[in-house]
Amino acid sequence: MKSWTPSDRIVAPSxxxxxxxxxxxxxxxxxxxxxxWLHLDVMDGQFVDNISFGPAMVGAVHATNDIFLDxxxxxxxPDHYLPRFLEAGADLISVHVEPEADHDVAGSLAAxxxxxxxxxxxxxxxxxxxxxxxxLDQIDLLLVMTVVPGFGGQAFMAEVMPKVEEAVRLRxxxxxxxxxxxxxxxxxxxxxxxxxxxxxxxxxxxxxxxAPDIRAAISAIREA
Ligand code: DX5
Ligand code: ZN
Numbered sequence: 001m002k003s004w005t006p007s008d009r010i011v012a013p014s015x016x017x018x019x020x021x022x023x024x025x026x027x028x029x030x031x032x033x034x035x036x037w038l039h040l041d042v043m044d045g046q047f048v049d050n051i052s053f054g055p056a057m058v059g060a061v062h063a064t065n066d067i068f069l070d071x072x073x074x075x076x077x078p079d080h081y082l083p084r085f086l087e088a089g090a091d092l093i094s095v096h097v098e099p100e101a102d103h104d105v106a107g108s109l110a111a112x113x114x115x116x117x118x119x120x121x122x123x124x125x126x127x128x129x130x131x132x133x134x135x136l137d138q139i140d141l142l143l144v145m146t147v148v149p150g151f152g153g154q155a156f157m158a159e160v161m162p163k164v165e166e167a168v169r170l171r172x173x174x175x176x177x178x179x180x181x182x183x184x185x186x187x188x189x190x191x192x193x194x195x196x197x198x199x200x201x202x203x204x205x206x207x208x209x210x211a212p213d214i215r216a217a218i219s220a221i222r223e224a
Contacts, residue, residue: 004118004140004177004179005177006171006177006178006179006180006200007200008179008200009195009200009202009222010036010037010179010181010200010201010202011034011035011036011037011202011204011208011218011221011222012035012036012037012038012039012070012181012201012202012203012204013030013035013038013039013203013204013205013208013209013214013218014039014040014041014152014183014203014204014205014208014209015027015030015038015039015040015041015057015061015205015209016039016041016052016152016205017152017153017205017206017208017209017210018030018209019209023057023060023061024060024061024064026209027061027064027065027067028064028065029214030208030209030214030218031065031067032215033208033214033215033217033218034215034218034219034222035067035208035218036067036068037067037068037069037070037091037092037201038061038067038068038069038070039070039072039183039203039205040053040057040058040061040069040070040071040072040090041072041074041152041205042054042058042071042072042073042074042075042085043074043075043149043150044074044075044076046075046076046100047074047075047076047096047098047100047101047149048074048149048150049150050150050151054081054084055081055084055085055087055088056088058071058085058088058089058090059087059088059089061089062088062089062090063089068091068092069089069090069091069092070091070092070094070120070181070201070203071085071090071092071093071094072094072120072122072143072183072203073085073093073094073095073096074096074122074149074150075101076100076101076102077101077102077103078095078096078101078103078108079095079103079104079107079108079111080103082095082108082111082112082115083115086112086115086117090117091117091118092117092118092119092120092140092141093112093117093118093119093120094119094120094121094122094141094143094181095108095109095112095119095120095121095122096121096122096123096124096149097121097122097123097127097131097132097135098123098124098127098131105121105135106134106135106138109121109135109138109139110138113138113140118140118141119138119139119140119141120139120140120141120142120143120181121135121138121139121141121142121143122143122144122145122149122183123143123144123145124145124148124149125145125146125147125148125157125159125160126148128163129163129166129167133170136167136170136171136174136176136178137174137176139178140178140179141178141179141180141181141201142167142178142179142180142181143181143183144160144163144164144167144180144181144182144183144199145160145183145184146158146160146182146183146184146185146186146190146194147183147184147185148184149183149184152205152206153205153206154184154185155185156184156185156186156187156190156193156194157184157185158190158193161193161194161197162197164180164182164194164197164198164199165197165198167180167198168180168197168198179200179201180198180199180200180201181199181200181201181202181203182194182199182201182202182203183203184203186202186203186204186207186221187204187206187207187217187221188207188217188220188221188224189224191204191220191221191224192224195224202221202222202224204217204218204221207221208221
């Protein structure tokens with residue numbers, strides 16, 4: 001990444017919606033179609049009710065291409081597993097703020113940055129913005145969940161947009177530069193709503209990997 005400007009429009013296809021039997025080809029397909037980042041959803045069956053993949057998958061994706069890897073940890077004890085994801089080649093790691101994540105949030109963010117990686121902080125639709133406020137000056141990205149995490153293919157929750165708008169306001173007020181990412185149910189229509197609220201990073205699984213024309217889907221989200 002050359003710059004880190006929150007006005008950049010970034011589309012991050014979520015590999016969770018890819019064909020796992022051909023993961024390398026799927027990543028190449030998304031990259032050739034114009035993906036800016038790849039979003040990797042790590043789920044442990046504890047923090048969320050689903051199990052996806054771990055550091056070995058991040059390492060495998062990293063070994064096959066140079067694209068920016070946006071790793072979203074939906075796991076209990078992220079601090080315990082961080083070194084393995086850093087080692088695997090993550091460019092940005094987001095941890096959750098919820099108590100169920102069971103870690104020292106500031107300590108995890110510091111460990112990510114100390115390793116030379118970008119640090120993201122994620123929070124669920126039901127979690128108020130107040131929970132992330134103490135960390136805004138310690139993050140490179142705020143991940144606003146627009147579905148209850150755990151599964152792809154859910155409907156976008158427009159009711160969380162006031163949190164995006166307020167985060168934009170506070171970022172301005174505090175002179176910060178973190179990106180604002182939305183994740184869950186993002187397609188060209190809902191990306192427009194999120195962009196209007198001030199989000200600039202768009203995670204999209206089903207609407208990219210399962211689209212008839214992935215290039216057109218990525219472009220439509222970027223231009224929403
Ligand atoms: C949900 C994950 C998302 C998911 C999005 O728990 O964090 O990244 O892959 O999938 P879609 O775009 O299908 O809603
Ligand atoms: Zn995600």
